[in-house]
Amino acid sequence: DAGVIQSPRHEVTEMGQEVTLRCKPISGHDYLFWYRQTMMRGLELLIYFNNNVPIDDSGMPEDRFSAKMPNASFSTLKIQPSEPRDSAVYFCASSLFSGRDEQYFGPGTRLTVT
Amino acid sequence: GQNIDQPTEMTATEGAIVQINCTYQTSGFNGLFWYQQHAGEAPTFLSYNVLDGLEEKGRFSSFLSRSKGYSYLLLKELQMKDSASYLCAVRLYNNNDMRFGAGTRLTVKP
Numbered sequence: 001d002a003g004v005i006q007s008p009r010h011e012v013t014e015m016g017q018e019v020t021l022r023c024k025p026i027s028g029h030d031y032l033f034w035y036r037q038t039m040m041r042g043l044e045l046l047i048y049f050n051n052n053v054p055i056d057d058s059g060m061p062e063d064r065f066s067a068k069m070p071n072a073s074f075s076t077l078k079i080q081p082s083e084p085r086d087s088a089v090y091f092c093a094s095s096l097f098s099g100r101d102e103q104y105f106g107p108g109t110r111l112t113v114t
Numbered sequence: 115g116q117n118i119d120q121p122t123e124m125t126a127t128e129g130a131i132v133q134i135n136c137t138y139q140t141s142g143f144n145g146l147f148w149y150q151q152h153a154g155e156a157p158t159f160l161s162y163n164v165l166d167g168l169e170e171k172g173r174f175s176s177f178l179s180r181s182k183g184y185s186y187l188l189l190k191e192l193q194m195k196d197s198a199s200y201l202c203a204v205r206l207y208n209n210n211d212m213r214f215g216a217g218t219r220l221t222v223k224p
Contacts, residue, residue: 042215107156
């Protein structure tokens with residue numbers, strides 16, 4: 001398996017623009033997570049899905065952020081409108097759950113909002 | 115809120131042993147994970163503890179005390195490539211919702 005795939009790897013955009021981050025989880029994994037990592041706040045859970053259904057979105061910063069998982073092999077995280085404080089690395093991770101299964105992280109998308 | 119605390123930075127010498135501590139106060143507990151993250155890369159899984167005691171995996175070991183809300187990661191025979199951040203994460207409930215500590219940046223010096 002190719003692992004968790006994220007695109008784009010780098011995104012530079014201007015304040016006010018819409019940004020869409022994409023993720024393809026490992027085939028067969030039934031959990032998908034979106035994280036944001038910054039130097040100040042570390043790795044923060046934004047939202048996670050189980051079998052394509054959002055379970056907990058309490059970590060989503062505000063209404064400008066939205067996430068969807070239309071099928072088992074694809075998820076998006078959208079920021080509209082983007083702001084400079086959204087600059088961070090966004091990771092997608094997927095996992096099974098059967099006790100000790102860990103999360104597998106994608107390579108991340110480095111977002112810079114100017 | 116969930117509190118997971120780790121030292122911010124540590125330094126150790128190549129070939130030595132280092133212990134990275136993690137304390138947690140969370141609304142639930144269903145396992146503790148350690149991840150390694152090299153600069154500019156994604157976190158990768160190192161170890162998992164759900165019962166009290168020591169889990170050994172090559173040069174890395176992880177310990178858990180649930181009554182004390184405490185874990186440590188022990189790295190032996192340190193190598194330069196072990197320079198990285200080490201993240202402690204607690205799985206809260208009977209699902210895979212995990213919360214991460216801020217990480218400990220380990221620098222291994224020759």
